[in-house]
Amino acid sequence: MAVLEVTGLTVELPPSADRPYAVEDITLHVNAGEILCIVGESGSGKSVTAFSVMGLADKRALTPVAGTITLEGEDLLTASDQRLRKLRGEKMAMIFQEPMTALNPVLRVGDQIGEMLEIHTDLSASARKAKVIEAMRDVSLPDPEKMYRSYPHQLSGGQRQRIMIAMALTLEPQLLIADEPTTALDVTTQAQILKLIKDIQRRKGMGVMFITHDFGVVAEIADRVAVMKHGRIVEQGTVAEVLGAPKDPYTQKLIAAVPSMTPPERPEAQGSVALQTQALVKTYGQQGLFGSGRVVRAAQEVDLTVRRGETLGIVGESGSGKSTVARCVMRLIDPTSGAILIDGENIASLREGQLRPHRRDIQIVFQDPYRSLNPRRTVGQSIIEGPVNFGLAVPEAKARAAELMKVVGLSSDALERFPHQFSGGQRQRICIARALAMEPAILIADEAVSALDVSVQAQVLDLLDDVRERFDLAMLFITHDLRVAAQICDRIMVMNKGEVVETGHTAQVYADPQHAYTRALLAAAPGTGPGT
């Protein structure tokens, strides 16, 4: 029986938008006891669909102009605001992508779950508290009596998402909408949360609409799949049909773009050693005067070597120290001890003045291309700034920038435009061109493809591999994504809690992981479980 039915839903965008409709002619349903995954890239309209069902879409910007949404037979588009408020929480509930920001930072988590009961039931305060603790126990939160009084910032990402799930499920709604609920979490945490959602859904016979961009997650959790592109559903069917034999070319392209967990054959790099660290240590905080200080060992005794023409991947979850290592190597932060050798010279403790000539040798591409380009400068200005600082004449720097635009696959008139006129993938190409303009020996890619859609991700990965070969770069590739690492790294180094747990050739590490943590990490990667 269908819990939710959406028929011919069309939602209009304001006239200033780049297309007339956010979503067009959406028809789908969610049955009791099943998980429907809506997959699509950014801008595909999957979140608009979910928010329209919840009645949370901004009515001034997004107006439904056609179609119906019915929840257990009740029309939601014509329901009053008051009725919708009652349905939200009681019959349909939602969990979100970023559990840190989705919880109110100044209220205790127990009270935030209890608010659900306060709104929709007449229970007394003590009865509410008992139910909240039961709900927290239901999502396997440790020591709920104590955690009841915690604030969100005191919990881990996984615990926060469990709080959100407990909140959404307190009143046992018939429909749960999950909007990318594991995207902001580490792989091992993601695996636990996916299992939790699936378990609870089976136990309570709920219908779940699960929104994701990740086919690995789809394979893990879905019963049925709907694929969206530019506001339309291009394909819908059971998970076996859509993943096993996709009919629509767009679905085929998306699935083909998912990087494989099997590393391809790569020739051994023979270049000279470009970058080496010896016993690199970074600790934060210091021992207090009376021994009360808190010390965080962000990176411990890290030894790494990268040759020219080689890509070394540093793989780990948040807090593993992978970005700390990258930032130390860049000398964006000062290492506590140890050596950083560039072409044999130790830069670990050089003062800023002595360090400056070495700055151009190491360049970095950051995760978020939206924030790493100055919005008020043209692309050209951003690219030539570095070379001009190092003494290149402006006309020559401009000529080099134009040449680099071709290398990264953009036309040279892009130089006169501003970053907001480009898509995420294009901006990341610009960031790569900016790094290459300095003619570095070492390129650091810090989660450089993590913010991009899969289809774009594959292209940017190809570009990175291409420039590494063309300019004989030593590349340090920082990522949390094991699929991406498998495709681009010659060797990988696995980090956990500031320590290097395993280093080796990529193919060897994936085929025969030596350390327990590496095995756990590989097992947790979505879409690798049994039956997929």
Place this chain on the structure above:
Amino acid sequence: MTRYITMRVLSTIPVMVLVALFVFLMLRLAPGDPASVIAGDYATAEDVARIREQLGLSDPIVVQFLRWVGALIQGDLGTSIFSGKPVTELIGQRIEPTILLALTTIIFAVVVAVPLGTIAAFRAGSLLDRVVMLFSVSGFSVPVFVLGYILIYTFSMSLKILPVQGYKSPLVEGFGPFLYHITLPTVTLSVIFIALIARMTRASVIEVLEEDYIRTARAKGQSELTILMRHALRNAAVPVVTVIGIGIALLIGGVVVTESVFNIPGLGRLVLDAVLARDYPIIQGLILFFSFIYIFINLMIDLSYTLLDPRIRY
């Protein structure tokens, strides 16, 4: 926390020393001589020199400064050159109206401005919002003394519902007469703070209403009013409280003018008279006193952050 408070209190000492030094030097650098003011228009040069000698004004500046600081440490702010009364006593006599006017002003301003700013934020872009913002801009633009006379003309002279001027102590004459007399000065002085606080509240609440946890609260089926009261206001509070703290500092300047307009015998009048007469000890004492109050209020504001936001810990 205790450690933080101790450090903050200790760190006020160098600040107070700097303020003291600055005040002392600025006063001596300013033109004008208290001795010739006391001696009057027909005094000879000898008379003035004799008075200077008596007041200790002919000693080297360093000696004068050390003598003053020495007395300060013992809690002695000096004696007025003209009335001969201790400065602490003069401040004591005048402190009540000023503190009460400041309190009523800040309470009135917060009670009016926070709801006004919140409503404007909730209905951002609406006619109501524009009216509030228009009022806010005008509130900034009208000087206290102009507004004071407009209000006196309207409410006291035309409508005759409030007194033109004066002050009644709640301790002596009772609370009713106090309120009756303090209303106009309070309203006059608070307009600029209402403008300031309302603007800040509006900006802060608008920002908070965009946050994900507001969407979560809507997803729970919470009503818009409760979302505003429970989820938005407290998260928006830190910048608003900061502005209130700055407001209290600015208030001191406003009090001087307002007390003159409404003829209230407070510290503002004391400052004014002392400046006109070059009565150095009173000016020094008052500025130090105001600095101390300001530093104390800032400490209180910083500590209040920990109550408003559990993520802030010292």
